[in-house]
Amino acid sequence: MGFFLEVLVGGLLAGVMYTMVALGFVLIYKASGVFNIAQGAMVLFAALTFVTLLEHGVAFVAALVASLAVMLALAVAIERLVLRHLVNAPPMALFLATLGISFILEGTAQLAYGTQVHGLELGVSDAPIAGLPIAISRFDVFAAVVAGALVAALGVFFRTTRAGVGLRAIADDPLAAVAVGLDVPRLWTIAWGGAGVVALVAGLLWGARVGVQFSLSLVVLKALPVLVIGGFSSIGGVIASGAIVGASEKLAEVYVGSHVGGGIETWFPYAMAIGFLLLRPTGLFGRPVVARV
Amino acid sequence: MTAARAFLEVRDVSLSFDGVRALDHVSLEVARGEVCAIIGPNGAGKSSLLNVVSGLYAPARGTLLFEGRPVHEARDLSRLGIARTFQNLALFRGMTVLENVALGDDFRARATLLEHALRTPRARREERRARLEARHVLALLGIADRAGDVVGRLPYGVQKRVELARALAARPKLLLLDEPMAGMTFDEKRDMCRFVMDARETLGTTLVLIEHDLGVVMDLSDHVVVLDHGRKIADGAPDAVRRDAAVVEAYVGRFAA
Numbered sequence: 439m440g441f442f443l444e445v446l447v448g449g450l451l452a453g454v455m456y457t458m459v460a461l462g463f464v465l466i467y468k469a470s471g472v473f474n475i476a477q478g479a480m481v482l483f484a485a486l487t488f489v490t491l492l493e494h495g496v497a498f499v500a501a502l503v504a505s506l507a508v509m510l511a512l513a514v515a516i517e518r519l520v521l522r523h524l525v526n527a528p529p530m531a532l533f534l535a536t537l538g539i540s541f542i543l544e545g546t547a548q549l550a551y552g553t554q555v556h557g558l559e560l561g562v563s564d565a566p567i568a569g570l571p572i573a574i575s576r577f578d579v580f581a582a583v584v585a586g587a588l589v590a591a592l593g594v595f596f597r598t599t600r601a602g603v604g605l606r607a608i609a610d611d612p613l614a615a616v617a618v619g620l621d622v623p624r625l626w627t628i629a630w631g632g633a634g635v636v637a638l639v640a641g642l643l644w645g646a647r648v649g650v651q652f653s654l655s656l657v658v659l660k661a662l663p664v665l666v667i668g669g670f671s672s673i674g675g676v677i678a679s680g681a682i683v684g685a686s687e688k689l690a691e692v693y694v695g696s697h698v699g700g701g702i703e704t705w706f707p708y709a710m711a712i713g714f715l716l717l718r719p720t721g722l723f724g725r726p727v728v729a730r731v
Numbered sequence: 732m733t734a735a736r737a738f739l740e741v742r743d744v745s746l747s748f749d750g751v752r753a754l755d756h757v758s759l760e761v762a763r764g765e766v767c768a769i770i771g772p773n774g775a776g777k778s779s780l781l782n783v784v785s786g787l788y789a790p791a792r793g794t795l796l797f798e799g800r801p802v803h804e805a806r807d808l809s810r811l812g813i814a815r816t817f818q819n820l821a822l823f824r825g826m827t828v829l830e831n832v833a834l835g836d837d838f839r840a841r842a843t844l845l846e847h848a849l850r851t852p853r854a855r856r857e858e859r860r861a862r863l864e865a866r867h868v869l870a871l872l873g874i875a876d877r878a879g880d881v882v883g884r885l886p887y888g889v890q891k892r893v894e895l896a897r898a899l900a901a902r903p904k905l906l907l908l909d910e911p912m913a914g915m916t917f918d919e920k921r922d923m924c925r926f927v928m929d930a931r932e933t934l935g936t937t938l939v940l941i942e943h944d945l946g947v948v949m950d951l952s953d954h955v956v957v958l959d960h961g962r963k964i965a966d967g968a969p970d971a972v973r974r975d976a977a978v979v980e981a982y983v984g985r986f987a988a
Contacts, residue, residue, distance in 0.1 A: 595848075598847065598858075599844060599847035599848065600837060600840055600842065600844070600847055600854075600857075600858075601844045601847070603826075603830060603833075603834065603837075604834070604837065606823065606825065606826060606830075607823045607826065607830075607834055609825075610822075610823040610824055610825050610826060611821050611822065611823055611824070613787070613817075613821050614817070614821035614822060614823060615823075616787070617785065617787070617808075617815055617817070617821060618809060618814075618834050618835050618837065618838070618897065618901070619807075619808060619809025619810065619837070619838035619901070620834070620837060620838070621838075628844060
């Protein structure tokens with residue numbers, strides 16, 4: 439039982455890391471219907487910027503503030519320079535545009551920061567917390583607390599600020615949002631800025647966990663099943679589905695994988711995602727699209 | 732009615748969708764303070780006309796003058812003082828009634844995101860004012876008790892009122908209503924008529940509405956415009972339009988009596 443709990447809790451906490459990446463997608467998708475595959479490259483770019491600043495002797499907090507500024511500027515630039523001009527373009531065009539941005543970002547990051555792998559130390563060890571009956575990583579708990587704070591901040595933003603309420607309105611009915619005179623382009627900019635911030639937080643946590651390297655942009659692939667299961671437009675959904683994906687892949691690996699020689703963890707979430715696509719295409723909490731005919 | 736003085740002037744507007752002519756050289760003028768009804772058979776171009784006037788469609792040709800100034804983008808409209816409702820409702824369904832209605836007035840708010848994050852006095856003042864205003868409008872329309880309900884779960888008739896409330900919260904000079912009473916029961920229609928006329932009285936709003944119920948149209952309006960196949964076929968006082976031969980023809984059977 440202790441072992442089961444350990445795997446479960448470890449999985450749930452790993453799921454938090456997936457949710458962090460998925461959140462960036464949801465912010466942009468809700469606001470503009472764009473599936474931003476470049477979110478992974480943004481995570482990489484954020485981590486590389488931060489770690490490079492640190493390695494050049496910039497103080498931790500200063501590096502954090504500078505990276506935040508860089509990510510805000512980058513996200514806003516992507517929205518202004520590319521996506522705003524593709525309003526009303528078909529979804530595939532938008533997707534390909536963000537795929538292009540993804541490669542450009544990775545290439546630019548390589549030019550600017552080089553290709554070597556950087557270690558990133560946030561000051562929290564990945565060792566088990568002492569004195570607990572089961573082994574729980576201190577870093578995992580730290581990551582969960584950071585994620586929780588970020589989600590809480592987003593919750594406050596969406597409930598109480600004009601921009602947050604406006605973004606919910608756009609997500610609900612873009613036509614009505616235009617009709618009541620909401621400044622939709624300004625709200626898109628804010629959503630992208632938010633995705634930039636989320637990318638920074640995800641980049642730091644993932645970078646500290648697996649090292650800051652180019653494969654970091656592949657965390658985007660881990661976010662896909664989370665998005666399919668949670669629904670592309672639901673923050674609550676991706677929180678729940680991140681936990682589900684994290685826990686189930688670890689449990690499957692330990693309890694099923696051991697009988698078939700392992701390797702289940704890497705594809706299990708995708709199998710679940712396909713199951714969801716077949717049985718519940720809108721995800722856990724995504725709203726079905728109802729059209730009046 | 733000289734052209735320069737008209738409150739709203741639609742001048743020679745044409746609009747096509749993939750070769751189908753939705754509006755064909757339509758011109759009309761609406762005077763300040765009047766109730767103008769746009770009627771016509773299905774597919775006559777009524778909603779298209781309203782969408783052009785509210786900036787959602789850009790006409791292929793023609794111009795639109797509001798208080799003598801040309802109108803371009805939907806986003807500017809609320810600032811100019813134009814609000815509208817939609818035939819099939821365009822509400823923020825996942826949000827509460829109060830949030831929906833408060834958004835009607837959002838374009839007036841000036842506090843930035845940073846001010847909201849820091850809860851500055853201006854941000855709080857604007858928020859309070861918007862909510863107060865929204866509650867006031869809800870009370871006018873008799874749905875104050877629904878303020879906290881999520882819009883998507885309310886009955887259709889109430890949703891129609893919420894949409895009207897959101898438009899009124901903008902305190903518009905010109906209110907465009909696309910079938911405000913469609914699908915309503917007799918009682919609901921009567922209430923809606925009263926709300927619309929009350930709003931006009933208290934706000935001094937000019938009204939342009941599309942309505943199928945000709946009884947309602949004849950009762951409410953000062954001015955009736957008839958469209959058929961994208962063309963204007965009659966324009967005048969309700970009684971004059973009622974007797975117009977072209978209108979009778981467009982409405983054979985329904986109007987002849």
